Amino acid sequence: DAGVIQSPRHEVTEMGQEVTLRCKPISGHNSLFWYRQTMMRGLELLIYFNNNVPIDDSGMPEDRFSAKMPNASFSTLKIQPSEPRDSAVYFCASRVSGTDNEQFFGPGTRLTVL
Amino acid sequence: AQSVTQPDIHITVSEGASLELRCNYSYGATPYLFWYVQSPGQGLQLLLKYFSGDTLVQGIKGFEAEFKRSQSSFNLRKPSVHWSDAAEYFCAVGGYPYNDKIIFGKGTRLHILP
Secondary structure (H helix, E strand, O other): OOOOEEEOOEEEEOOOOOEEEEEEOOOOOOEEEEEEEEOOOEEEEEEEEEOOEEEEOOOOOOOOEEEEEEEOOEEEEEEOOOOHHHOEEEEEEEEOOOOOOOOEEOOOEEEEEO | OOEEEOOOOEEEEEOOOOEEEOOEEEOOOOEEEEEEEEOOOOOEEEEEEEOOOOOEEEOHHHOEEEEEHHHOEEEEEEOOOOHHHOEEEEEEEEEOOOOOOEEEOOOEEEEEEO
């Protein structure tokens, strides 16, 4: 199993640009989570999906952030327009819903907004 | 409200010494408890988890944790640390039954002296 796959691993962009982060969950997992990790705030849950449906997006910081899951094997997190304070590591995780809560994490995308 | 407290931001121990990382949680129902480890530049990896039964749980890499309901604690231990254990450790709590969201602590960074 390839594990959770995230791309790109690193992204450097300028303020105001659109950024799209991508995630492929583990095959057979039907829950997907997006987290943001910063030194100041630690690991924050942004949004999660069950069976491709967004269940809780209360952690999405602003309307500039949006997430989609068009099918069971792909999700995107988009920031438009990006700002320097969005600089962080963004993790995607997946698991099988309805079982124990172990989540499997991807390697993360390190985003730098200049 | 659900919360996880890891009171130690940094801990330094000598190689071969014993280790205990502290974790306290606040949760209104039966908790699921986890310890994850994050090596530099990597995603989070599950070390161990507790749902029910024996309050002393064994994990990977020689780690163990003890659930103490009366103290709302789930401390992580290892009898003898190795240089490769240098990483950041996260305690997390989720709910029963199968609550999708888990709450992470801010993490404890472990440094190993040769």
